[in-house]
Amino acid sequence: MNNSTSRWNAFLVPVIAVVLGILFGAVLMLLMGYDPILGYNLIFQGIFGSEYFLGETLRAVTPLIFAGLAVAFAFRTGLFNIGVEGQFIIGQLAAAWVGMSWDLPPGLHALAAVMVAMISSGLYAGFAGWLKARLGVHEVITTIMLNYIALFSANYIIRNFLKGQGERTADILPSASLTSEFLRTMFDGARVNWGLIIALILALVVWFLLWKTTRGYELRAVGFNPHASEYAGMNVKQNIILSMVISGMLAGAGGAADTLGVYGYMNISAGFTGIGFDGIAVALIGTNHPFGVILGALLFGGLSFGADNMQRVEGIPTESIRIVISMIIYFVAASAIVQSVLGYLRRRREVQAK
Amino acid sequence: MSMIDMLITIFSGTLIYATPLIFTALGGVFSERSGVVNIALEGLMVIGAFTAAVVTIWTGERMGISPALAPWLGVLAAMVAGMLFALLHAFASIDLRADQVVSGVALNFLAAGVAMFMVKKLFEGAGQTTTVQHAFSKFAIPGLSSIPLIGPGFFNVYALTYLAIILVAISWYVLYKTPFGLRLRAVGEHPAAADTVGVNVRRMRYMAVIISGGLAGIGGSALSIAISSSFQHATVSGHGFMALAAMIFGKWHPSGALGAALFFGFATALGVSGQVLGLTAYVPSELLNALPYLLTILALAGVVGRAEAPAANGKPYQKGSR
Amino acid sequence: GCGTSDNKDGGGAAGGDQGKKMNIAMVTDVGGIHDNSFNQAAWEGLTRAKEKLGVEVKVQESKRAEDYTPNLTSFVKSGTDLTWGIGFLMENDIKKVATENPDSHIGIIDSNLGGEIPKNVASVTFKEEEGSFLMGVLAGKMTKSNKVGFVGGVKFALIEKFEYGFKAGVKSVNPGAEVIVAYADAFDKPDKGSLLASQIYQQGADIIFHASGATGDGVFKEAVERGANHWVIGVDRDQSNLAPKNTLSSMVKRVDNAVYQVTEQLKNGKWSEVAGKNTVLGLKEDGVGYAPTTSTNTPQDVITLMDDYKKKIVAGEIKVPATAEAFNNFK
Amino acid sequence: MPAVVEMLGITKRFAGFTANDHINLVVEKGEIHALLGENGAGKSTLMNILFGLYQPDEGQIKIREKAVKITDPNMANDLGIGMVHQHFMLVEPFTVTENIVLGVEPTKGLKIDIAQAERKVSELSERYGLKVDPRARIKDISVGMQQRVEILKTLYRGAEILIFDEPTAVLTPQEIKELMEIMQNLVREGKTIIFITHKLKEIMAICDRVTIIRRGKYIDTVSINETNVDDLAAKMVGRHVSFTVEKTPPQPKGPVLEIRDLIVEGNRGVDALRGLSLEVKAGEILGVAGIEGNGQSELIEAITGLRKTKTGSIKLNGSEIQNQPPRKITERGVGHIPEDRHKRGLVLDYSIGENMVLQTYYKSPFAKTGVLQRNAIFEYARKLIKQFDVRTPSEDTPARALSGGNQQKGIIAREVDRNPDLLIAAQPTRGLDVGAIEFIHKKLVEQRDAGKAVLLLSLELDEILNVSDRIAVIYEGRIVGIVNPEETDHDQLGLMMAGGAKS
Ligand SMILES: Nc1ncnc2c1ncn2[C@@H]1O[C@H](COP(=O)(O)OP(=O)(O)OP(=O)(O)O)[C@@H](O)[C@H]1O
Ligand SMILES: Nc1ncnc2c1ncn2[C@@H]1O[C@H](COP(=O)(O)OP(=O)(O)OP(=O)(O)O)[C@@H](O)[C@H]1O
Numbered sequence A: 001m002n003n004s005t006s007r008w009n010a011f012l013v014p015v016i017a018v019v020l021g022i023l024f025g026a027v028l029m030l031l032m033g034y035d036p037i038l039g040y041n042l043i044f045q046g047i048f049g050s051e052y053f054l055g056e057t058l059r060a061v062t063p064l065i066f067a068g069l070a071v072a073f074a075f076r077t078g079l080f081n082i083g084v085e086g087q088f089i090i091g092q093l094a095a096a097w098v099g100m101s102w103d104l105p106p107g108l109h110a111l112a113a114v115m116v117a118m119i120s121s122g123l124y125a126g127f128a129g130w131l132k133a134r135l136g137v138h139e140v141i142t143t144i145m146l147n148y149i150a151l152f153s154a155n156y157i158i159r160n161f162l163k164g165q166g167e168r169t170a171d172i173l174p175s176a177s178l179t180s181e182f183l184r185t186m187f188d189g190a191r192v193n194w195g196l197i198i199a200l201i202l203a204l205v206v207w208f209l210l211w212k213t214t215r216g217y218e219l220r221a222v223g224f225n226p227h228a229s230e231y232a233g234m235n236v237k238q239n240i241i242l243s244m245v246i247s248g249m250l251a252g253a254g255g256a257a258d259t260l261g262v263y264g265y266m267n268i269s270a271g272f273t274g275i276g277f278d279g280i281a282v283a284l285i286g287t288n289h290p291f292g293v294i295l296g297a298l299l300f301g302g303l304s305f306g307a308d309n310m311q312r313v314e315g316i317p318t319e320s321i322r323i324v325i326s327m328i329i330y331f332v333a334a335s336a337i338v339q340s341v342l343g344y345l346r347r348r349r350e351v352q353a354k
Numbered sequence B: 001m002s003m004i005d006m007l008i009t010i011f012s013g014t015l016i017y018a019t020p021l022i023f024t025a026l027g028g029v030f031s032e033r034s035g036v037v038n039i040a041l042e043g044l045m046v047i048g049a050f051t052a053a054v055v056t057i058w059t060g061e062r063m064g065i066s067p068a069l070a071p072w073l074g075v076l077a078a079m080v081a082g083m084l085f086a087l088l089h090a091f092a093s094i095d096l097r098a099d100q101v102v103s104g105v106a107l108n109f110l111a112a113g114v115a116m117f118m119v120k121k122l123f124e125g126a127g128q129t130t131t132v133q134h135a136f137s138k139f140a141i142p143g144l145s146s147i148p149l150i151g152p153g154f155f156n157v158y159a160l161t162y163l164a165i166i167l168v169a170i171s172w173y174v175l176y177k178t179p180f181g182l183r184l185r186a187v188g189e190h191p192a193a194a195d196t197v198g199v200n201v202r203r204m205r206y207m208a209v210i211i212s213g214g215l216a217g218i219g220g221s222a223l224s225i226a227i228s229s230s231f232q233h234a235t236v237s238g239h240g241f242m243a244l245a246a247m248i249f250g251k252w253h254p255s256g257a258l259g260a261a262l263f264f265g266f267a268t269a270l271g272v273s274g275q276v277l278g279l280t281a282y283v284p285s286e287l288l289n290a291l292p293y294l295l296t297i298l299a300l301a302g303v304v305g306r307a308e309a310p311a312a313n314g315k316p317y318q319k320g321s322r
Numbered sequence C: 001g002c003g004t005s006d007n008k009d010g011g012g013a014a015g016g017d018q019g020k021k022m023n024i025a026m027v028t029d030v031g032g033i034h035d036n037s038f039n040q041a042a043w044e045g046l047t048r049a050k051e052k053l054g055v056e057v058k059v060q061e062s063k064r065a066e067d068y069t070p071n072l073t074s075f076v077k078s079g080t081d082l083t084w085g086i087g088f089l090m091e092n093d094i095k096k097v098a099t100e101n102p103d104s105h106i107g108i109i110d111s112n113l114g115g116e117i118p119k120n121v122a123s124v125t126f127k128e129e130e131g132s133f134l135m136g137v138l139a140g141k142m143t144k145s146n147k148v149g150f151v152g153g154v155k156f157a158l159i160e161k162f163e164y165g166f167k168a169g170v171k172s173v174n175p176g177a178e179v180i181v182a183y184a185d186a187f188d189k190p191d192k193g194s195l196l197a198s199q200i201y202q203q204g205a206d207i208i209f210h211a212s213g214a215t216g217d218g219v220f221k222e223a224v225e226r227g228a229n230h231w232v233i234g235v236d237r238d239q240s241n242l243a244p245k246n247t248l249s250s251m252v253k254r255v256d257n258a259v260y261q262v263t264e265q266l267k268n269g270k271w272s273e274v275a276g277k278n279t280v281l282g283l284k285e286d287g288v289g290y291a292p293t294t295s296t297n298t299p300q301d302v303i304t305l306m307d308d309y310k311k312k313i314v315a316g317e318i319k320v321p322a323t324a325e326a327f328n329n330f331k
Numbered sequence D: 001m002p003a004v005v006e007m008l009g010i011t012k013r014f015a016g017f018t019a020n021d022h023i024n025l026v027v028e029k030g031e032i033h034a035l036l037g038e039n040g041a042g043k044s045t046l047m048n049i050l051f052g053l054y055q056p057d058e059g060q061i062k063i064r065e066k067a068v069k070i071t072d073p074n075m076a077n078d079l080g081i082g083m084v085h086q087h088f089m090l091v092e093p094f095t096v097t098e099n100i101v102l103g104v105e106p107t108k109g110l111k112i113d114i115a116q117a118e119r120k121v122s123e124l125s126e127r128y129g130l131k132v133d134p135r136a137r138i139k140d141i142s143v144g145m146q147q148r149v150e151i152l153k154t155l156y157r158g159a160e161i162l163i164f165d166e167p168t169a170v171l172t173p174q175e176i177k178e179l180m181e182i183m184q185n186l187v188r189e190g191k192t193i194i195f196i197t198h199k200l201k202e203i204m205a206i207c208d209r210v211t212i213i214r215r216g217k218y219i220d221t222v223s224i225n226e227t228n229v230d231d232l233a234a235k236m237v238g239r240h241v242s243f244t245v246e247k248t249p250p251q252p253k254g255p256v257l258e259i260r261d262l263i264v265e266g267n268r269g270v271d272a273l274r275g276l277s278l279e280v281k282a283g284e285i286l287g288v289a290g291i292e293g294n295g296q297s298e299l300i301e302a303i304t305g306l307r308k309t310k311t312g313s314i315k316l317n318g319s320e321i322q323n324q325p326p327r328k329i330t331e332r333g334v335g336h337i338p339e340d341r342h343k344r345g346l347v348l349d350y351s352i353g354e355n356m357v358l359q360t361y362y363k364s365p366f367a368k369t370g371v372l373q374r375n376a377i378f379e380y381a382r383k384l385i386k387q388f389d390v391r392t393p394s395e396d397t398p399a400r401a402l403s404g405g406n407q408q409k410g411i412i413a414r415e416v417d418r419n420p421d422l423l424i425a426a427q428p429t430r431g432l433d434v435g436a437i438e439f440i441h442k443k444l445v446e447q448r449d450a451g452k453a454v455l456l457l458s459l460e461l462d463e464i465l466n467v468s469d470r471i472a473v474i475y476e477g478r479i480v481g482i483v484n485p486e487e488t489d490h491d492q493l494g495l496m497m498a499g500g501a502k503s
């Protein structure tokens, strides 16, 4: 009984935050001299106005689900992975490499590329986990550093080993593609692709892994209390490393989906895409729950993508939507007080019921 | 000549590159020593960088205040703006007992949104401020700067660089020698203990977070009106997170933060010299550009070892709770 | 003659109520509209088109590379008469959108789409190496230390055109001079730009040419810091305002003209003259050149020399190298 | 005698739950007044109200016969009230002096005048016989000294009324004796003391009067002269409590645990165990007596695989287990009730149900091919909760929300039910009330009677003497003697624990 209430709260709190954030955004637009009704209407149109927009929104949401899952997974096991950005890059790179240079039947090829990307990113993130487990180096620092290292080395590798025409890798073979003719036609040519389905499946996997398996039991226990976990016979170091590996794998799958599903190649990049940082926001809006992450990504991705329509049509700056999103996160943080009061009331009720 | 010249530029490059990091990491030390995790450093720097640029332009170019004074007004304004912005973090973390990471992430997004939005408003839709005409220039301490090697290396940097180093000393004194510092650290280690001896936990944490905002604001100003001379979306890009790393690397200690910031600066300057010296013929430039990040990981793995955060860091304090 | 593709999924995107006015739109790359560089220049061209040609203009900034396609598509599908994509980064997106929407008109700057240009696309590229060559001539002539520097943003082929053009120019007039080359690996890190410049100057160079976007702001700042006899050469547009006393010249690239002219062609019904092919703008076409403010700090004899070289290049007597390979074969 | 503290009709509710329900407490000047009650009876809450940490919902407080409203600890300080908290309020990385002056720092210019502070701390320390080193860091000193620092903190602030909330739960017998003396010194100096403890003997030994509360309600205030231990226990729990552990003579069989010449390094880099040898037989409870810090923790950690050994052997049922991973050792039949239940014993954020399978979650029937069987786990948890009388609203309640006593019962349930050949119980009753203690002792004896080996470590001599079948005395990392509980007493054990020879 108390579990369902806590689930209800976990759902309610972000919803209230979203409503408050959107109201705040309306006030902001008014202050700026724009019509908020029109603004939000344009955002709405920019998402749902056509199959194409809807499809592209989903395409924009897809990497955010992966990144959000990666961050949330680490958070759930007591780690702060700021390195999703870099792990995503590694995933893109590995997928591009497999996609362009292996020769496998369709489907299998794509699968292999995704797997290799996941493994590469997993190992890459696992290095940060290893440093933490073995040497006690704070994962926040190492993952920040590894972001830059990933960016520079990916550029180097593309330039020197994978170069295609232009500033990018060669094209992946069609057999490795994650594009879906079915989804394309359904969404009027939008680039929504199998990556979205992979993301949703991974959300389910993460949920199952964390809460339904013995491994998840260990991973979360180690995050909550490493001393008790050690006492209970769990291998704390191994679990820390594993947690980073899995988090990195989720990010890597996102990178692979991006390369194989949207572009079919990887660009040399002059800077970060920000996917990793947006993933932190998505995870937090989704209260670090895999299903919350999906909703958070839909919200974040939808608002950002829809906001472009607002700029296109009325010239309303997209920054206003960044501000709305930030206020939503802020309210998620602030509404912790609502949550704690609700939770406390519940506990007391239970003690009394005894 | 080269060797000496190289050292000179590496030293002064180190100091200059480190300057914004020192301020900001120092800010992080105050906040986290009081028990409030501050992921918002990046956003605070953005606000500081933006405010400093705007105020310096306004006072120096539009109001005609003396070019020597205008950038200092910019720094002051950046500090105040950082403090005000930090209030949002303080309010969420302390009064609302919010998850401090969440609040910090929110403020990073907010800062970026607000600053860019304001730039567009203030500069006729432009994506960056105009060039700050009266930005800080390097400043040679007479006498000291003419010492060979050391002089041009260490004593030809921005006034803000000296300020940063002085502030490290002051922060150390404040944190480790004064009642204020003792209370601030107590609140970050064991707020209930501080509370029971009459230390106002809420007030201490508010002050710490506000100080942190002020310092990060100054750190931001160093980027926009000393090292470069404008504000745009990329002025801060990642320095706040590097400062966060420097704070942790420096074990939440002012001199540690200084050391870590200098280390980053040094490694960056080293990578740059590698390129300038033509090492790119043997080593890819990407590797040289990645050098500071690689060296940091090596240093952390090899030398520095485990660092303990303040015990109550990140934990909201509620009177009477256990 | 502009195709009026029907507007069934406009989704609020304006179709233009006056009916007659032509709609021109542009999509920036991730640099954004106010990048002090080609996006901004393109927008200036469009703004001029609005004033002089009476067209409606709109802009959409891209946050991520993934946004190029939907941004272009939205404009194309909402019946925009000409949609510009600014920057080679979106060459593949342009190709795709153009093929999927054969009735649309699309323009792209800085890419020839690898030579396969769809019928409905007008592409424009520049001979940056030619403009950069003149900067090399200037630097090679004016250096007192026989050392000059080049700061690049990211090692894209496009930026290498600047590098090798510049080096060739230096070599032509001053074979003994050394060119120090460094890349920031970023277009948006002024702090790194100033660090790079500081070291290059400290190495004894007295002139730095940059092709590094906002990173270059730091190069200017460093020159200002160092004062007299530390020179910068700007890029893309006249950048002398960043350091009036330290700027020798800027290699201007007339993206604005390109955008304006292609738009004008469309307006005047001469779309077919530019469509389906690449227009290359070099010194000859005044697509690249040096800024008028060059004379402020550069002596007339050097400018004259630059003009001489310009003539030779225009006449085809000098073939300016744009790649490492070409440069190595260049004498 | 005039009353210095009068708490009248105090009621305190926490979100609908009444922790204090019209409690009266009248303390006279110069007395040591005990406050007695079960775990969770509301003692700490009442004292926190007096100290200004909580505000009462109803009732009145008078200090020195004047009605006051104590809104925060500063105000309590001003009224001369000082409190030594149940959970120490000390900043671990700080020095003794820094902790003492925190909030009332003497200054010289901007700077804390640390020299002056140290002088004053030394003075006070000497005057009350407290023996603390003003420069030591809290994290480096013993629990007993930490407690004295807490006392100094109140004295430094000039407290006249001192509240001691369960100060003896964590002290060694020697330290307890010293504390008693200190308390008597304080009273002689004219101070008044409110003393909370679960140890009735201590109350009888030192207090003047005692106020008893039960489940938040006031029961009685009696003078020590008019009462006795059994009476107090009955008043407190509401039923008769037996203090003597009922048990039949042991029937020891072959050795289950054999330790030979064990050398283990402690946290500070010096050897904490220096050639320790020990044997525990099936069907016996071996008590290990010793002053804290003589290697007890290291001994347990070495046996359970939580700490590496240097040399020597640990054999369980004849095979060596030293330096094996904890999981292996657990699976070979070792149960462990850890001394720090929050640090080791529980994942506080997990439900009590999930905590019940902390070592067995991966085994059938709790898991099948790596998938948790929630129903099996919670069914099992319900069984244990019932069997061990763990008071919790449900098996789905976070362990954090349970009281210390019930958390401890949960751990014991888990460890006992795994049916280990060797059960290690470290401080199993620390901080618990007499009712809970009785229960736990009974469980230990049951294990013994079921033919298991039980290794009991306790700082509580009474517990050791009552429960053990044999007593091993540990001193400086060695067993310095084995004695029979029937043939020894506090004094002899005390002497051995201090390194004196076996008589
Ligand atoms: N901060 C709090 N919030 C909610 N309930 C509380 C709080 N503090 C105490 N309680 C409730 O009040 C009751 C009394 O707690 P208190 O700590 O006063 O007990 P106690 O008598 O000191 O117990 P012990 O002997 O274990 O120390 C507890 O059962 C608990 O449920
Ligand atoms: N964080 C918390 N959340 C909810 N209730 C709590 C919390 N901490 C304590 N309590 C309540 O307070 C009561 C008393 O707690 P307290 O820690 O004083 O217990 P205790 O028996 O003294 O245990 P300990 O041995 O840890 O001192 C418990 O019954 C519990 O219900």
Ligand SMILES: [Mg+2]
Residues within 6 Å of the ligand: D043, D044, D045, D086, D165, D166
């Ligand atoms: Mg208590």
Ligand SMILES: [Mg+2]
Residues within 6 Å of the ligand: D039, D086, D166, D404, D431
């Ligand atoms: Mg207790």
